[in-house]
Amino acid sequence: MIQTYFPVLVLIILAAGFVATMLIASVIFGPRKYSEMKDDPFECGTIGTGSETDRMSVKFYLVAMTFILFDVEMVFLIPWAIGLQTLGWTGFWVMMPFFGLLVLGLVYEWRRGVLDYA
Secondary structure, three states: OHHHHHHHHHHHHHHHHHHHHHHHHHHHHOOOOOOHHHHOOEEOOEEOOOOOOOOOOHHHHHHHHHHHHHHHHHHHHHHHHHOHHHHHHHHHHHHHHHHHHHHHHHHHHHHHOOOOOO
16 A cells, blocks of 8 residues: 555655755845845836736736636647547537537627727
8 A cells, every 4th residue: 555655755755855945945045135125026127106906907807717717628628639530420529518618608708898808
C-alpha cells in the first residue's frame, strides 16, 4: 500500500521544500529599505490613476467570465476533435448537444450585448 502512494509523498515533500526555500530566500535576499516611492502601487509600469474604490463596469466581468467559460469548454472540445476519427459518427452525434449548447450560449450573450464591449 505504501509503495503505491510513495511517489505522491515524495512529490508533496518536494513541493513543500520548494515553497520553504522560496520563502526563506525572499527573506534573505528581499528588499531591506522601505520608502514611500517603493511602496506606491503601480500598474504596468505607470502610476495608477483614479481611486482604488472606483467600481468597474459589469461588462468587464461578463467578458471575463465568458472567456473563462469558453476556455474551459475548449478543454473538452480539443480532445474530442483529436479523437473524432476513432470515435466515428457515434462520437460526433454524442458531442453535438454539447456543441449546440455552446452555440446557444454564445448567441444569448451576443443578443444581450455582452460581446459589445465599448
